[in-house]
Amino acid sequence: MRGYLLIESRDPFESTGAARTCELAIQLRAAGHDVALFLVQNGVLAVRSGARRTELDKVLGTKIEVLADDFSLRERGIAPASLSGGVKAAPIDSVVERMAAGWNAIWH
């Protein structure tokens, strides 16, 4: 089955769109696909430990890999040590890798 890389660039505290991305990630995973969520730009604002809980917590409770762009984290002063549990800092290459592996990358 095809893998899906959902790229979330938006602040979850700004609009409901990021929540929809999380919901879609969970649905795709439940349908049997490999799914990864790559947070980039203001999308990483969800992962500072201590941030208000969001739909992302439901994703973290599944087998979906949650990655946060290392450049975006650094730009916003979020140290890897202060990431919410289960989120991994990752380079932008993670997106390219999965595209090259035939995953369907979908940007939000």
Added chain:
Amino acid sequence: MKVLQIVETAYRATTEEQDDTVIWISHAMRGASAELGVLLTGNAVNYVAGEQDGSGLMLGAWRQTQPPAPAQDLAALMRKDVPVYCVREDLAERGLMECKLLEGIVLMSRNQLPRLFGEYDQVWRW
């Protein structure tokens, strides 16, 4: 290759462009024999509402002569065998389920989206 085009933002520069540019490029790609589907989500579901009228813009002596008509453009896509899907929950949130909607659209619940995605080789969100 079959591609599902997701349109999420409605009325973005549609007056300046006289088109929704994603519906437009879908027409252009269809003209190049692309096999496509279009999924309307978020506020783009309003494109299937009846009675949309973007005409009448006047700026000084300038008058718009070709206002955008997204519902008609979607109907034209369907005539070219491009299915148009619409997320039911997004319509309901916006009170659209009680309105007259474009004929021929296929309503999908959000939980049906993985199955829909599976019917296409790629999914492009615009």
Added chain:
Amino acid sequence: MATKHTLTFVLMDAPFESARTTTAFRLLHAALDRGYDVNVFAYEGAVALSFAKQAQHPNAVHGRDVAQEDHPLSKNWIAALMAHARTRGADLKWVNCGLCVDERGVGEAIEGARRGSPADCWKMAQQSTATLVIPTK
């Protein structure tokens, strides 16, 4: 030998308007760095990314002259990536949607960027391992 992939990216944002532009260019660099061929279809505002007449300026707020400010220009980013592609044995194809170019008056593009149409976008996508559309908002 590593597999040679071709990836296609569709960009929509004009320069200087969104963080998406920087992220897009980082993705292009990452793909070229791996030796992958990269296609870019620039749609709508993104056709201005390759506009040849972009110019740097000083920054009086920071007391920097033109040279000191060294302001990024997307046309220079494209040129740098085209050069980088060559060092990696890869190819960066940059195609601007022609009608978008016309309405924005940005017909003078840097060398290597060419005018095209949605049919090019479709063809590039068909020939690629994967395509990513980075939408505007």
